[in-house]
Amino acid sequence: MTGRAGIGLMLILAAAAPAPPGASSCSGCHGAEAPIAGHDAKEMTESLNGYRSGARPSTVMGRIVKGFTEPELIAIADWWAARK
Amino acid sequence: MIRRRHVLAAGVTLPFTATARVTPRVVVIGGGFGGATAARFLRRNGVSATLLEPNATFVACPFSNAVISGERRLDAQKFGYAAIAAEGVKVVHAAATSVDTNGKSVTVSDGTKIPYDRLILSPGIDIIWGGLEGYDEAAAARLPHAWQAGEQTLLLRRQLEAMPDGGLVVMSVPPNPYRCPPGPYERASLIAWYLKSHKPRSKILVLDAKDVFSKQKLFQNAWKQLYPGLLEWVSLSDGGKVVRVDPASLTFETEFGSHKADVGIVVPPQRAGAIAVLSGAADRSGWCPIDPVTFESRLVPGVHVLGDAAIAGAMPKSAFAANAQAKVCADAVSALLRGDKPEEPRLINTCYSVAAPEYGFSVAGVYRPVNGMLTEIEGAGGTSPLDAPETQRVQEARYGDRWFQTITAEVFG
Numbered sequence: 284m285t286g287r288a289g290i291g292l293m294l295i296l297a298a299a300a301p302a303p304p305g306a307s308s309c310s311g312c313h314g315a316e317a318p319i320a321g322h323d324a325k326e327m328t329e330s331l332n333g334y335r336s337g338a339r340p341s342t343v344m345g346r347i348v349k350g351f352t353e354p355e356l357i358a359i360a361d362w363w364a365a366r367k
Numbered sequence: 368m369i370r371r372r373h374v375l376a377a378g379v380t381l382p383f384t385a386t387a388r389v390t391p392r393v394v395v396i397g398g399g400f401g402g403a404t405a406a407r408f409l410r411r412n413g414v415s416a417t418l419l420e421p422n423a424t425f426v427a428c429p430f431s432n433a434v435i436s437g438e439r440r441l442d443a444q445k446f447g448y449a450a451i452a453a454e455g456v457k458v459v460h461a462a463a464t465s466v467d468t469n470g471k472s473v474t475v476s477d478g479t480k481i482p483y484d485r486l487i488l489s490p491g492i493d494i495i496w497g498g499l500e501g502y503d504e505a506a507a508a509r510l511p512h513a514w515q516a517g518e519q520t521l522l523l524r525r526q527l528e529a530m531p532d533g534g535l536v537v538m539s540v541p542p543n544p545y546r547c548p549p550g551p552y553e554r555a556s557l558i559a560w561y562l563k564s565h566k567p568r569s570k571i572l573v574l575d576a577k578d579v580f581s582k583q584k585l586f587q588n589a590w591k592q593l594y595p596g597l598l599e600w601v602s603l604s605d606g607g608k609v610v611r612v613d614p615a616s617l618t619f620e621t622e623f624g625s626h627k628a629d630v631g632i633v634v635p636p637q638r639a640g641a642i643a644v645l646s647g648a649a650d651r652s653g654w655c656p657i658d659p660v661t662f663e664s665r666l667v668p669g670v671h672v673l674g675d676a677a678i679a680g681a682m683p684k685s686a687f688a689a690n691a692q693a694k695v696c697a698d699a700v701s702a703l704l705r706g707d708k709p710e711e712p713r714l715i716n717t718c719y720s721v722a723a724p725e726y727g728f729s730v731a732g733v734y735r736p737v738n739g740m741l742t743e744i745e746g747a748g749g750t751s752p753l754d755a756p757e758t759q760r761v762q763e764a765r766y767g768d769r770w771f772q773t774i775t776a777e778v779f780g
Contacts, residue, residue: 301702305713305733307694311687312717312766314773342751342763343717343729350713350733350747 300365303358305351315366324357324364331356390415391704394473394483396463396642398425398448401674401689402489403778406456408697414704417481418451419473421462425779428547429686430771431516435523436557438724444516446779466646468667485700487662488648488655489674489689490640491515492546495653498636499539499612506614510631513554514546526630527558532566534629537619539609540575541636544654546675546684548581549720549730551634552600556586556722559594572626573600574619575607581683582720582730582750589722609633639676646670654678659736661699661709662692671696680741682734688716690774711736719767727764728755 313319319327333339335348335356348356391414395406398420406418425446433439452458461475472480494512496503502510511523527536536558540551555573562569580586590598601607606623613620617628638644638653648655648664655672656665659680664670673679673696674689682688691714699709714734721727732748734741751763 301698301710302694304711304735305715307698308691308713308715310694310777311690311715311774312770314777342759342766343731346731346748347715347717347733348747350715350744355713 300362303355303362305355306359306362309359309363319363320366322364324360327360327364328357331360391484392417392482393485393487393700393704394419394481395487395489396420396473397489397491397640397674398422398451398458399489399491399674399689400427400686400774400778401491401693402487403448403451404690404693405487405489405673405697405700406458407451407454407778408694409701410455412697412701414697414701415457416455417457417459417483418448419459419461419463419475419481420448421460421476423447423460426516426520427686427771427775428514428516428550431513431520432550432554432557433721433724434516434520435513435527435554436561437524437528438557441516441521444520446775448779450780463642464645466642466670468646468670471669483669484704485669485671486646487671487673487696487700488640488643488646488664488676489672489693490642491675492637492684493640495636495638499541499633500610501612501614502633502635506612506633509614510612510617510633512633512635514550514634514637523630523632527561530566530569530629533568534566535626536562536569536571536630536632537617537626537628538571538573538632538634539612539619540573540577540580540607540634542576544684545634545637548683548685549586549718551575552580552582552586553720553722554632555598555600556589556594556720559590559598560723563594563597567597569629570596571598572628573598573607574609574621574626575601576603576609578602578604582728584753585728585750586720586722588753589726593723593726639672643672643676648672649676650678652678659739659741660711661703662696663699671700680734681732681743682714682716682741683718683732685716685718686774687718687770688714690778691715714741717770719763719770721764721767725764726760727762727767728760729763729766 334344395402406416409416427444448458465474472482513519513523611620617631639649662671673692675684695712702709717731728751730750733744
């Protein structure tokens with residue numbers, strides 16, 4: 284059976300990439316649809332970095348993004364961008 | 368043999384023995400913010416999920432303080448399970464009466480046994496009746512707790528409405544830990560708001576078994592500004608700890624004296640929901656120690672605990688935390704069932720409170736496992752600034768409203 288079935292299943296798993304650390308918490312406030320799901324990854328990363336530096340004003344986001352490194356924020360933005 | 372191992376390594380939900388089922392089964396006990404989320408996200412991972420919840424309608428606690436103050440209807444707190452069932456979760460409206468952790472099955476109220484490969488407990492809190500002297504189940508009809516939303520919430524609302532102007536509201540607050548750390552102070556604020564607008568000669572007295580509490584300076588600033596002379600908070604050091612209540616005379620006794628209330632509220636001492644204790648997942652503290660990566664019980668293998676019932680390190684017992692933990696736990700349980708190693712998680716908590724209808728503020732935290740405990744990442748999180756302009760208080764009150772709409776849509780919609 285297995286060679287072919289194994290490859291097929293591996294492809295399915297590759298499509299459903301697990302959420303990088305922290306990403307699944309976002310929908311608690313933002314929901315799992317637009318505006319964050321499917322949003323342009325580069326734009327989202329810029330916003331997140333702006334919250335962290337304070338260049339982009341926020342109430343709570345600035346406090347949250349300080350718990351993540353820049354590569355972690357990129358991974359989160361990429362994952363949400365790939366959702367729809 | 369080699370082939371089978373290869374396939375398992377690829378992370379496929381295949382049987383572990385030749386005769387076993389293809390789809391692993393997870394039973395989730397408790398259909399609140401934690402359990403309902405866990406069941407849905409497991410289902411999305413292709414895992415068979417049964418959700419055990421005795422009530423057909425869930426009544427949410429966040430924002431229920433606004434029902435008490437008359438700003439909101441209880442109907443706005445109610446949610447059903449139809450959308451969760453439509454997604455393929457098997458929703459069973461029955462209470463779990465026992466768990467066989469060796470045989471891996473849950474027995475429900477009608478005697479049915481439901482087998483599981485992994486069990487998730489999200490039972491919320493139980494009140495420790497008698498944990499405060501004089502406060503048993505019957506006393507709650509005179510001195511409402513309203514710490515599990517529903518009839519108790521409406522009872523407290525009716526009592527406040529019936530109280531004459533010039534009356535005294537007394538609220539007893541327990542030591543940590545308990546569900547919703549800032550909840551008592553938001554409640555005191557909104558009751559003060561109601562009194563100020565409807566019964567301005569009245570007063571609310573908060574008797575606390577603590578000296579410090581969540582969002583303390585933000586609340587105290589708001590009280591000074593909005594409710595001078597109307598809301599008095601008595602700390603542990605100032606003799607605030609209530610040692611006994613008398614439901615017949617609505618009297619609260621501290622070590623230093625007694626206060627007779629016109630409306631009395633007891634935020635009672637709490638522990639993990641009964642099924643967590645029955646399963647052996649609760650320790651002597653009454654709460655459930657867990658592994659911070661998988662939320663698997665430290666005491667009972669194959670059983671995971673999340674939400675208010677869990678000892679989640681620095682994470683508070685909030686709806687946001689339960690929802691965030693449930694998503695991490697669902698992914699970890701799915702990985703374990705595939706034979707994969709769960710990834711180390713990062714969790715977020717965000718919690719809004721209001722001191723008045725248009726006066727909101729928040730606390731946030733980011734958490735990761737350190738030495739086996741969920742630990743707050745330094746330099747992140749914290750509360751809204753003390754010197755924020757009024758526009759930010761208005762904005763955060765509105766963000767709080769939006770949060771409630773969004774999270775309840777994710778969990779129940």
